[in-house]
Amino acid sequence: MASAAEQLAASINFSAFAKASELKSRIWFTLGALVIYRLGTYIPIPGIDPAILQDVFSRNAGGILGMFDMFSGGALGRMTIFALNIMPYISASIIIQLLTAVSPTLEALKKEGESGRKKLNQYTRFGTVLLAAVQSYGIAVGLEGMRGGAQSAVLDPGLFFRLVTVVTLTSGTVFLMWLGEQITARGIGNGISLIIMSGIVANLPHALASTLELGRTGAISTVFIIIFLAVSIGVVGFIVFMERAQRRILVQYPKRQVGNKMFGGDASHLPLKINTSGVIPPIFASSLLLLPATVANFEATGQNFGWLGEITSYLAHGRPLYMALYVALICFFCFFYTAIVFNPTETADNLRKYGGFIPGIRPGKNTADYLDYVLTRLTVVGAAYLSAVCILPEILISEYSVPFYFGGTSLLIVVSVTMDTVAQIHSHLLAHQYEGLIRKAKLRGRRG
Numbered sequence: 001m002a003s004a005a006e007q008l009a010a011s012i013n014f015s016a017f018a019k020a021s022e023l024k025s026r027i028w029f030t031l032g033a034l035v036i037y038r039l040g041t042y043i044p045i046p047g048i049d050p051a052i053l054q055d056v057f058s059r060n061a062g063g064i065l066g067m068f069d070m071f072s073g074g075a076l077g078r079m080t081i082f083a084l085n086i087m088p089y090i091s092a093s094i095i096i097q098l099l100t101a102v103s104p105t106l107e108a109l110k111k112e113g114e115s116g117r118k119k120l121n122q123y124t125r126f127g128t129v130l131l132a133a134v135q136s137y138g139i140a141v142g143l144e145g146m147r148g149g150a151q152s153a154v155l156d157p158g159l160f161f162r163l164v165t166v167v168t169l170t171s172g173t174v175f176l177m178w179l180g181e182q183i184t185a186r187g188i189g190n191g192i193s194l195i196i197m198s199g200i201v202a203n204l205p206h207a208l209a210s211t212l213e214l215g216r217t218g219a220i221s222t223v224f225i226i227i228f229l230a231v232s233i234g235v236v237g238f239i240v241f242m243e244r245a246q247r248r249i250l251v252q253y254p255k256r257q258v259g260n261k262m263f264g265g266d267a268s269h270l271p272l273k274i275n276t277s278g279v280i281p282p283i284f285a286s287s288l289l290l291l292p293a294t295v296a297n298f299e300a301t302g303q304n305f306g307w308l309g310e311i312t313s314y315l316a317h318g319r320p321l322y323m324a325l326y327v328a329l330i331c332f333f334c335f336f337y338t339a340i341v342f343n344p345t346e347t348a349d350n351l352r353k354y355g356g357f358i359p360g361i362r363p364g365k366n367t368a369d370y371l372d373y374v375l376t377r378l379t380v381v382g383a384a385y386l387s388a389v390c391i392l393p394e395i396l397i398s399e400y401s402v403p404f405y406f407g408g409t410s411l412l413i414v415v416s417v418t419m420d421t422v423a424q425i426h427s428h429l430l431a432h433q434y435e436g437l438i439r440k441a442k443l444r445g446r447r448g
Helices: 004-010 014-019 021-040 050-059 064-071 087-102 104-110 114-145 159-186 191-217 222-244 280-301 307-314 320-341 344-353 365-400 408-447
Strands: 246-252 255-258 261-264 267-273
Touching (some): 021 159, 087 104, 087 114, 087 159, 087 320, 104 114, 114 159, 159 191, 191 222, 222 408, 246 365, 267 365, 280 365, 280 408, 320 365, 344 365, 365 408
């Protein structure tokens, strides 16, 4: 027999959505904020020659610049006020998480609850401003060195241009950080994730058109395009299945007597996701591998990197060394990041504190060892899943010139964020349905 929650979820339809005024206002706020973000990706910073800049980026499309341009929705390639996108905030968040794992002071703040979380968020904001300022200055210096033939990409290089670029790009990142927090608080879904996803999705039509153009010119066959689209749909379905997959560990609570009443004796589940680390491993692995390729690609500007250029030739898309290092880095970051976000010892202590235990496992160290054993096996499967999803598109990119936007990292981000947003919409609808049932029950009680 279906539970009450399942019956209520099945009854959700479009009419329920039409009556959920709060949910509609949240969705409209989210859409409006994303429109503002997309408009900002077309406002260029002053003092840039767009033709030369486009030429430089076209030569470095396969490097780390191409990947970050994908995350920024083309804002980096157009060198707009949102060129850095939200990446400094993500980097600062990851740094704070890493420091929390090794710093007793930050770890104590994490355990303080809401007040500690606010302080950590404040540190993250300060780190975002610092990283954005440093990266902005690096971009300003790099722009002054970019040349298309004999002309510079900067119309009037100098200290004033660097100052304007640092202020503009840092302000753009801070604004996006604020906008993402507003989406999370007043909209629907995670604001930071939605900003990244919207940038990727905005360029998907262009990437699809480029693929179809390759088919029209005969560069790739029509049969391959059909197979490629079918494989893409299959990969999306596989990602959905793996992201929802979890190992549910049974946790029981003993019965206790208070006076003449018996309490407890309930059972719950501790869910462990197969992919605990999310999309962090592919992003970090891609960044590390594409960095030498990006530096070596500037050899076309007249610099000679010699051995670096030779190494880059072995790290090109589709090469065996690139594939092996890519898989190795993904696996490393899977285990590394999982160890940061999930602490088996702390989880075992919390279970013992509240009287919970895993059947057949003694509380304390044995429980921690068991959780670590299960999590290690799950992480092996998760690392294999991420490696397979990311390696397949790399082969397609290198062998058939499929656009970078169909890569495994972009698909992972789009699918994961979409699933989270839909889940939040569903929970809002459930809450609205429950409120309606409670309101009706109160009215009937008054009439009775």
